[in-house]
Amino acid sequence: MSDPKLDKPDELAGTEQPFVQHLMELRDRMIKAVLAIGVAAAVLAFFPGPGALYDMLAAPLVATLPKGATLIATNVISPFVVPIKILFMAAFMIALPIVLYQVWAFVAPGLYSHEKKLVMPLVVSSTLLFFFGVAFCYYIVFGQVFSFIQSFAPKSITAAPDIEEYLNFVLGMFLAFGLAFEVPIAVVLLVRMGVLTVAQLREYRGYFWVIAAVGTALVTPPDAGSMLMLLGVVGGLYEVGIVAAQMFVSSTKAPAAAESEAETTKP
Numbered sequence: 001m002s003d004p005k006l007d008k009p010d011e012l013a014g015t016e017q018p019f020v021q022h023l024m025e026l027r028d029r030m031i032k033a034v035l036a037i038g039v040a041a042a043v044l045a046f047f048p049g050p051g052a053l054y055d056m057l058a059a060p061l062v063a064t065l066p067k068g069a070t071l072i073a074t075n076v077i078s079p080f081v082v083p084i085k086i087l088f089m090a091a092f093m094i095a096l097p098i099v100l101y102q103v104w105a106f107v108a109p110g111l112y113s114h115e116k117k118l119v120m121p122l123v124v125s126s127t128l129l130f131f132f133g134v135a136f137c138y139y140i141v142f143g144q145v146f147s148f149i150q151s152f153a154p155k156s157i158t159a160a161p162d163i164e165e166y167l168n169f170v171l172g173m174f175l176a177f178g179l180a181f182e183v184p185i186a187v188v189l190l191v192r193m194g195v196l197t198v199a200q201l202r203e204y205r206g207y208f209w210v211i212a213a214v215g216t217a218l219v220t221p222p223d224a225g226s227m228l229m230l231l232g233v234v235g236g237l238y239e240v241g242i243v244a245a246q247m248f249v250s251s252t253k254a255p256a257a258a259e260s261e262a263e264t265t266k267p
Contacts, residue, residue, distance in 0.1 A: 029102040036098040041091035050083030053090055054163070057170060060142035064150045065159050072160045082163050089171075093131070100127060118192065121248070126185045129237075133181030134174045136233065141177065144225045176219040180234050187241025188248055198246050201238075208238055 044053065058071060073079045092099075100123050108116060153159055190196045196204075209231075216230045 026106060029106045033099040033102045036095040037091050040094040041088055044087055044091055050087045053086045054083045057086055058166065061146050061166060064146040069159050071163045071166060074162050075164060078164050082167050096127060122185060126182055129181040130178040133178040137173050137177035141226050141229060148225060180230060181237060183234055183237040184241035184244050187238065188245045191245040198242060201242050209235060
């Protein structure tokens with residue numbers, strides 16, 4: 001007798017396409033993503049403009065500088081290049097949902113239905129979490145960090161940070177906090193791939209806090225405030241990831257795996 005489970009038709013049967021057609025679709029998706037970034041950059045170039053974007057980015061630092069102090073440019077072309085870099089960085093972030101949609105539209109036809117249930121929510125949630133991390137860094141952490149740094153500056157020194165160095169610092173901090181906010185996604189993926197179980201994640205909680213403390217000390221400036229804020233956020237997101245893994249992973253199992261698990265749990 002044939003096994004009815006093995007006789008089920010493959011969802012992806014008949015969806016194969018020639019390699020050249022895949023390349024053409026990839027090209028079209030990339031063009032659409034680049035166009036989205038270009039349109040966002042064109043809009044930002046007119047309003048609010050590259051200079052205004054840099055002023056917005058520099059606002060947390062400028063607010064803590066002594067009265068009359070400003071940022072300086074030590075490179076001849078920095079006043080032009082740095083605002084343009086920020087313009088395209090902002091354009092990319094604005095167009096990121098469209099870029100990710102193009103990625104999703106390219107890979108979705110080759111995924112099973114249970115895999116689609118996993119991928120799309122992870123793409124959306126990871127994007128939102130990264131944005132939350134950047135916003136948390138800009139609105140909360142920068143004020144604390146820059147105030148702490150300026151409080152240690154001797155009165156005989158006039159602070160005049162270089163705009164290019166400031167941009168590098170900001171990008172590094174944005175990346176650190178954006179990735180730190182991805183902890184729940186990493187936890188869910190570890191459980192979904194079978195690397196760890198939810199029980200093991202709870203058991204290893206203490207080790208995670210030690211690793212997180214070392215990591216936050218390395219990526220944050222030398223002040224206890226920003227380190228403790230990031231550590232608290234990362235630790236809280238770890239707990240959120242455990243809950244999310246328990247709820248989310250069971251709903252994205254393959255049908256065969258779900259049936260087999262249901263049979264094993266029958267009395």
